[in-house]
Amino acid sequence: MSGSLTDEILTELAQAIEIPDGAYEAADGRYQDLGGWLNDDSKSQSARYQPLVSPQGSFRLGTVTRLWKRDDYDLDVALNLQEGITTKSVTQYQLKQLVGTDLNLYRAERQIQEKLEEKHRCWRLKYQDQLQFHIDTVPCIPQAGDVKAIIQERIIQAGTGPLLAHDIASYAAAITDDRHVSYQRISDDWYTSNPEGYARWFESRMKMARGLLESRALQARVGHIEDLPAYRWRTPLQMAIQILKRHRDIMYERDLDRKPISIIITTLAAQAYRGAFELSATLEEILRNMQVDYVSPQILNPVDPRENFADRWNTPDGRRLQLKENFHAWLKQAQRDLGMLLSASDYGVLREHAQKRFGVFVKESAYGRPTANQSPAIHVIRDAPPKPWRR
Amino acid sequence: MAPIISQGALGVEEFLRAYPGMGLRPIRDNRVELEGIFAFSAESDKHGRVTDKFELKIDIPNTFPKELPLVYELQGRIPREDRYHVNPTDHSLCLGSPLRLLTILAGVPTLTGFAARCLIPYLYAVSLKLDRGGEFAFGELPHGRRGEIVDYGDLLGLGTVNQVMKTISYLGMKKRRANKLPCPCQCGRRLGVCALNSRIRRLRQLAERAWFRQLLLDLSRIDSSKAGFHSAVRSGLRV
Numbered sequence: 001m002s003g004s005l006t007d008e009i010l011t012e013l014a015q016a017i018e019i020p021d022g023a024y025e026a027a028d029g030r031y032q033d034l035g036g037w038l039n040d041d042s043k044s045q046s047a048r049y050q051p052l053v054s055p056q057g058s059f060r061l062g063t064v065t066r067l068w069k070r071d072d073y074d075l076d077v078a079l080n081l082q083e084g085i086t087t088k089s090v091t092q093y094q095l096k097q098l099v100g101t102d103l104n105l106y107r108a109e110r111q112i113q114e115k116l117e118e119k120h121r122c123w124r125l126k127y128q129d130q131l132q133f134h135i136d137t138v139p140c141i142p143q144a145g146d147v148k149a150i151i152q153e154r155i156i157q158a159g160t161g162p163l164l165a166h167d168i169a170s171y172a173a174a175i176t177d178d179r180h181v182s183y184q185r186i187s188d189d190w191y192t193s194n195p196e197g198y199a200r201w202f203e204s205r206m207k208m209a210r211g212l213l214e215s216r217a218l219q220a221r222v223g224h225i226e227d228l229p230a231y232r233w234r235t236p237l238q239m240a241i242q243i244l245k246r247h248r249d250i251m252y253e254r255d256l257d258r259k260p261i262s263i264i265i266t267t268l269a270a271q272a273y274r275g276a277f278e279l280s281a282t283l284e285e286i287l288r289n290m291q292v293d294y295v296s297p298q299i300l301n302p303v304d305p306r307e308n309f310a311d312r313w314n315t316p317d318g319r320r321l322q323l324k325e326n327f328h329a330w331l332k333q334a335q336r337d338l339g340m341l342l343s344a345s346d347y348g349v350l351r352e353h354a355q356k357r358f359g360v361f362v363k364e365s366a367y368g369r370p371t372a373n374q375s376p377a378i379h380v381i382r383d384a385p386p387k388p389w390r391r
Numbered sequence: 392m393a394p395i396i397s398q399g400a401l402g403v404e405e406f407l408r409a410y411p412g413m414g415l416r417p418i419r420d421n422r423v424e425l426e427g428i429f430a431f432s433a434e435s436d437k438h439g440r441v442t443d444k445f446e447l448k449i450d451i452p453n454t455f456p457k458e459l460p461l462v463y464e465l466q467g468r469i470p471r472e473d474r475y476h477v478n479p480t481d482h483s484l485c486l487g488s489p490l491r492l493l494t495i496l497a498g499v500p501t502l503t504g505f506a507a508r509c510l511i512p513y514l515y516a517v518s519l520k521l522d523r524g525g526e527f528a529f530g531e532l533p534h535g536r537r538g539e540i541v542d543y544g545d546l547l548g549l550g551t552v553n554q555v556m557k558t559i560s561y562l563g564m565k566k567r568r569a570n571k572l573p574c575p576c577q578c579g580r581r582l583g584v585c586a587l588n589s590r591i592r593r594l595r596q597l598a599e600r601a602w603f604r605q606l607l608l609d610l611s612r613i614d615s616s617k618a619g620f621h622s623a624v625r626s627g628l629r630v
């Protein structure tokens with residue numbers, strides 16, 4: 001099949017797993033409403049600490065995939081209280097409660113039926129409207145300057161340029177976690193999280209296709225690509241990651257706790273990307289370059305290399321679930337399945353494959369006549385085959 | 392590289408290249424499971440060519456090829472009935488008697504060997520039967536232990552139930568001990584000097600002695616019933 005035809009089919013695949021029109025905008029509306037309310041000092045206690053609500057995770061990166069046998073999207077937001085709170089003045093528990101109180105008031109005022117649910121690091125609000133999703137709000141404060149400096153140094157050591165490293169480290173935040181030993185005590189060793197830094201790093205990877213992004217900006221009539229939210233960049237890297245995640249969702253639909261997690265897929269794919277413009281070339285680059293050492297797996301968090309995403313593989317839980325073996329099994333299978341889409345010469349096989357492995361029906365009409373049938377090798381059954389039998 | 396999934400010995404890679412419709416399932420309990428569309432094309436002199444595909448799950452024990460994979464058909468195209476040789480309990484496909492399959496695998500100890508020599512002949516015969524009715528293309532065995540004894544008689548070139556049972560009991564013993572005993576083929580010599588011994592030696596490589604001892608127990612249970620004997624006789628074995 002010709003390269004452009006393969007790209008047409010891959011693009012159709014990517015479109016089919018993109019979330020419904022307006023979903024990102026609806027999510028934007030949700031967190032902006034929350035941000036507005038939290039900044040109203042007649043209503044919220046947080047208002048005096050300059051709360052900043054920003055999306056994180058796949059909604060921030062523009063890599064959300066359409067739900068596959070799951071009931072709702074999760075929209076992760078960071079609620080950063082930017083001024084007036086430090087690890088010296090409040091405990092993690094106090095910060096979590098402060099935010100929880102506000103969110104409960106917000107819930108009552110917006111008449112959200114479901115109760116606010118407490119998680120280890122966040123509060124969960126469940127919305128019930130046409131677009132099913134819940135918001136996980138992670139309370140946080142800016143990380144201390146000395147911690148940022150350490151992180152910045154480690155990012156540079158891991159190979160990122162100093163300018164970008166500085167930018168990334170500046171977004172490092174201190175979060176609460178009720179499993180932390182000093183959760184209820186004053187301590188300066190809160191866990192670090194840096195979703196905005198991660199998004200900046202991810203954007204830097206997408207910007208390797210500079211010419212492509214310039215034309216996107218032109219189309220959208222904005223001066224710089226940064227004037228558009230990342231979900232409107234629609235880069236081949238984002239689409240490739242959506243395709244990989246969908247492949248993972250299907251392969252692990254009955255084994256959810258064994259699946260390779262999205263942050264690992266996203267990080268490895270972004271690192272493997274070399275700036276291709278076409279989706280097919282992007283997938284080829286990613287599949288060729290994406291690898292993890294089997295013996296001592298290392299998937300460093302690009303925005304905090306002190307963290308190895310593969311560490312969990314070696315915990316008792318990770319070993320029981322065979323997370324390492326499952327990651328490699330998934331990667332191998334993804335390489336094979338995408339290799340098949342990229343090289344398929346038989347249209348029928350390709351459609352079957354798109355459906356089975358990616359859950360997408362490729363329309364028949366779009367690409368004209370099916371090509372000649374590629375039949376499997378013929379086996380000759382000669383000497384006495386086994387006779388069917390059972391005990 | 393990945394010991395579990397790349398396993399050159401199992402030949403998973405080679406198998407998936409040959410049958411790209413099949414894919415890896417998540418790893419559980421160190422087992423490799425493959426699932427997907429198994430497309431094949433096969434022909435025999437007598438019945439011609441068959442091109443077909445089935446949706447299958449293949450469960451490969453980590454002791455393969457010492458132990459046999461289990462194969463399941465997922466769409467229910469193959470009626471789950473005895474006459475199609477689908478196990479009534481777990482719905483796995485009955486591809487053949489264990490020793491027969493192990494014997495074949497010993498010659499081609501990879502997953503593609505298993506597919507070509509054990510799986511495809513079964514699917515070929517099922518496909519023909521679904522299409523045209525009639526008998527299984529390459530014959531079939533009576534179900535239960537009697538079918539198994541008939542097949543082992545065939546495999547060993549032995550004519551009676553007693554001979555088969557005696558041979559299996561020898562397979563459960565140490566080689567040196569068995570060789571001194573009277574040969575089960577009733578040639579009147581010690582086993583050690585009879586031609587049957589070369590066939591026995593080959594079988595010894597397929598499984599441990601304990602496995603044969605268990606097999607003997609399983610087979611004796613039904614053999615003590617009259618029905619077992621009579622049907623074995625009817626299927627061509629003398630008592």
Ligand SMILES: [Zn+2]
Nearest residue numbers: 389390476485
């Ligand atoms: Zn059967």
Ligand SMILES: [Zn+2]
Nearest residue numbers: 574576578585
């Ligand atoms: Zn003899």
